[in-house]
Amino acid sequence: MGKETAQKINKPRAIRRLVIWYKRNSAVTSIVDTAASSAATASNVAGNMVSGAGSVVTTASNVAGNVAGNVVSSAESVVNTASSVVSNASSIAKNTLQPLVFDPLKRLQNNDNILNRVEESQSKRIWIAVDGMGGDYAPGPILEGCLEAISRFPINIKFVGKIEKVKVAAEKSGLAQLLENEIENNRLELIDSGEPIGMNEEATAVRKRKSASINVAMDLVRNNKAEAVYSAGNSGAMMASAIFRIGRLKGIERPAIGALFPTRDQTRPVLVLDVGANTDCKPSYLHQFALLGNIYAKDVLQVQKPRIGLLNIGEEECKGNDLSLKTFELLSSEKSFDFGGNCEGRDVLSGSFDVVVCDGFTGNILLKFLESVGGVLLDILRSELPRGRRGKVGSAFLKSNLLRIKKRLDHAEHGGALLLGVNGICVIGHGSSKSLSVVSALRLAHSAVNHGVMDNLNQLQKLQVLNS
Numbered sequence: 215m216g217k218e219t220a221q222k223i224n225k226p227r228a229i230r231r232l233v234i235w236y237k238r239n240s241a242v243t244s245i246v247d248t249a250a251s252s253a254a255t256a257s258n259v260a261g262n263m264v265s266g267a268g269s270v271v272t273t274a275s276n277v278a279g280n281v282a283g284n285v286v287s288s289a290e291s292v293v294n295t296a297s298s299v300v301s302n303a304s305s306i307a308k309n310t311l312q313p314l315v316f317d318p319l320k321r322l323q324n325n326d327n328i329l330n331r332v333e334e335s336q337s338k339r340i341w342i343a344v345d346g347m348g349g350d351y352a353p354g355p356i357l358e359g360c361l362e363a364i365s366r367f368p369i370n371i372k373f374v375g376k377i378e379k380v381k382v383a384a385e386k387s388g389l390a391q392l393l394e395n396e397i398e399n400n401r402l403e404l405i406d407s408g409e410p411i412g413m414n415e416e417a418t419a420v421r422k423r424k425s426a427s428i429n430v431a432m433d434l435v436r437n438n439k440a441e442a443v444y445s446a447g448n449s450g451a452m453m454a455s456a457i458f459r460i461g462r463l464k465g466i467e468r469p470a471i472g473a474l475f476p477t478r479d480q481t482r483p484v485l486v487l488d489v490g491a492n493t494d495c496k497p498s499y500l501h502q503f504a505l506l507g508n509i510y511a512k513d514v515l516q517v518q519k520p521r522i523g524l525l526n527i528g529e530e531e532c533k534g535n536d537l538s539l540k541t542f543e544l545l546s547s548e549k550s551f552d553f554g555g556n557c558e559g560r561d562v563l564s565g566s567f568d569v570v571v572c573d574g575f576t577g578n579i580l581l582k583f584l585e586s587v588g589g590v591l592l593d594i595l596r597s598e599l600p601r602g603r604r605g606k607v608g609s610a611f612l613k614s615n616l617l618r619i620k621k622r623l624d625h626a627e628h629g630g631a632l633l634l635g636v637n638g639i640c641v642i643g644h645g646s647s648k649s650l651s652v653v654s655a656l657r658l659a660h661s662a663v664n665h666g667v668m669d670n671l672n673q674l675q676k677l678q679v680l681n682s
Contacts, residue, residue, distance in 0.1 A: 338368065339368045339369060339370050339401075340368065340369055340370070340441045340442070340660060340663050340664075341369070341370045341371075341372055341434075341439065341440045341441060342369050342370070342371055342372070342440055342441065342442045342443070342444060342656060342659050342660070343372045343374060343431040343432075343434040343435060343439075343440035343442070343443045343444070344356065344360055344371055344372065344373050344374060344431065344443075344444050344445070344652075344656075345374055345375075345410070345427045345428045345431045345443070345444065345445035345446070345447055345452075346360075346373045346374055346375030346380060346427065347374070347375040347376065347379075347407065347409070347410035347427040347447070348410050348411075348427060348428060348445040348446050348447020348448070348452075348643075349445075349446030349447055349643065349645055349646075349647050350413070350446075350645050350646050350647075351646070351647075351648060352375070352410070352446065352447070353375050353379060353380050353383045354383040354384075354386065354387050355647070355648040355649050355652065356446065356647070356652055357373065357380060357383060357384060357387070357389060357393070358387055358389060358648075358649040358652075359647075359648070359649035359650070359651070359652020359653045359655075359656070360373060360402065360652060360656070361389060361392055361393065361396060361402070362649060362652075362653050363652065363653045363656040363657065364396055364401050364402060366653065366657075367656065367657055367660050368660070369656060369659075369660050370400070370401045370402065370403075371396075371401070371402045371403070371656075372402075372403050372405055372431070372434055372439065372440055373402060373403065373404050373405065374405045374407050374427045374430045374431040374434075375404075375405075375406075375407055375410075375427055376406065376407065376408075376409070376427075377404050377406045380404060381393075405430060405434075407425055407426065407427040407429075407430040407431075408423060408425030408426055408427070408430075409423070409426065409427075410426060410427045410428065410447055410448075411423065411426050411427075411428060411447060411448045411451040412448065413447070413448050413645060415448060415451065416450075417448065417450035417451045417453065417454040418454060419451060420451050420454045420455040420458065421454075421458065426451075426455075427445075427447070428445050428447055428448075428451055428452055428455045429455050429459065431443050431445065432455045432456060432459040432460060432638075432640075433459060435459075435460055435638045435639075435640075436459050436460045436638070441639065441663045442638070442639035442640070442641065442659040442660075442662065442663050443456075443638065443639070443640050443641070443659075444630065444640075444641045444643060444652075444655050444656060444659055445640075445641075445642065445643065446630075446642075446643030446644060446645060446647040446651070446652070446655075447645070449471070449490060449491075449642050449645075452633065452640065452642055453469060453471075453491055453633060453636075453642075456469065456633060456636040456638065456640050457469070457636065460636055460637045460638040461636065461637045462635055462636055462637065463635055463636065463637055463671055463672065463674060464674075465502075465674060466502050466506070466635040466674070467496075467498060467499060467502060468491065468492050468495075468499050468502070468635065469491055469633050469634060469635030469636050470487040470488035470491050470492065470499075470502075470503045470506060470574070470633075470634050470635055471487060471488055471489050471490050471491045471574070471577075471631045471632070471633055471634075471642060472485050472486065472487035472488075472489070472506070472507060472510060472631055472632045472633075472634050473485070473486055473487070473489045473577075473581055473631040474486075474631075475562060475563060475581075475584060476563065477563050477564065477565040478563070478564060478565045479565045482515070482517070482565060482568070483515065484562060484563070484565070484567055484568060484569070484570055485507050485510060485511055485515065485568065485569045485570070486525075486562065486569075486570045486571075486572070486577055486580065486581070487503050487506070487507050487569070487570075487571060487572075487577065487634065488503055488571075488572065488573065488574040488577050489574065489577035489578050489580070489581045489631060490574045490577060490578040490581070491574050491633070492573065492574040493573065493574045493575040493578075494573070494575070495537065495573040495574065496537075497537060497540040497541040497543075497544050498544070499573075500524070500537070500541045500544075500545075500571050500572070500573070501541065501544040501545060501548065502635070503571045503634075504522050504545055504548070504551060504553070504569065504571045505548075505550065505551070505674055506634040506635055506671065506674075507520070507522065507569035507571060507634070508520050508522060508550070508551040508569060509667070509670045509671055509674070510569075510632065510634060510667060511568045511569050512670070513662075513665040513666065513667045513670055514661055514662055514665050514667060515568065517568045519552050520551065520552065520568035520569050521552050521554040521566070521567050521568050521569070522545065522551050522552060522553050522554060522567065522568070522569045522570075522571065523553075523554050523555065523556065523557030523561070523566070523567035523569065523570045523571070524538065524541055524542055524545055524553075524555070524556050524557060524570075524571055524572070525556075525557050525559070525562070525570050525571065525572035525576060525577075525580075526538050526542075526556035526557065526558065527558065527559075528556060528558060529555060529556050529558060530556070531546075531555070531556065533556065534556070537573065538556075541571075542555075542556065545571075554566070554567055557570050559580075562580070599612075630642055630643040630644070630647075630651070630654070630655030630658055630659075632658070632662060634671070637668075638668070639659060639662045639663055639667065639668060641655050641656075641658055641659045641662075643655045
């Protein structure tokens, strides 16, 4: 017992030595490993002591009178001491290591870090048109996201909407002063429009209501007053407006919505298209989706040689429906990209493919299924974590990991999907988008503009397959 007590007393001294080592070597990852090891050791010590206390209590129950009472009292003291050791170890580890390890890591993961400020100082600010009236919660959260994005990225915003409603929403959200400041700094411009196209309206409504917010925003791109457009409104209306206002790329029959899905490698997401623009497809449509996705993966995702997959029910080329079989033949004969064959549902998130093509009906189901996975997974993890003091200690060290898992699976982190195949950069947001989703979508729009996606997409018309 004396030896174990001495070890516990020496733990703060050991941690101080670790801090000195960190200052000399600046090895953040080693500190993290040591923190985890210390927590595990403290947990084991506590477990052993509590187990020993349990044995003492059992023995005490067989002893009569005052002897049992004294032993039980000692056992309770031991349990309390063990709990105190765990609590102190956790507190020391957190207070000592958090300023040195976790805060720097959080700063590295934050989007508005030094790298972004350097990029802003070296990049030309671009104008992005935003449909401020599109979405379930517009215009308040859309405006909040735009103001946040302006401070993070080298972008300016042309905010399209009913100006009076926008100003009222800004007052309610406490953003009025910030809005006025950005207008004075010429980083945000309010542009008046009519009512938006409702979520339950037909996409063809854009032809009748020329003053709708999505049409006004799209006209800004057509007239070269903005380099990209974002909307969280009716996705069908946005696609129709894009086709009518800025037109399709030559040789592309149908535009596709491309969404980024997470994979095992967090630095290499997979682009899935189409995820909702075309519920009924021809083999030629899927072939063109592959061509569009290949260019996007090269330019924006910086994949030197993207691997293209066709979503199917089996890896064998003889599997699938008529659409899959005919599309497989087209993709197999294409020489301008690397076709990796059929991609089963379980392989979409494996990282084996950089681009996965499918019809919009299947892709939309896949997208909405994935949106639910993050929340369900975290609920399962929470329910399976152990109870009591030992569980709380373990949960404290797992909290940052769980938050990172949630971030990787949260669709709001990607914010939107690109409408590929039209003659301009269009980002479609989720109808329930709030400020975080808007910031992520505007980051995506900026990245697409900054990497010259449209220049390379326009080169597609030179391919013989599109001119045949």
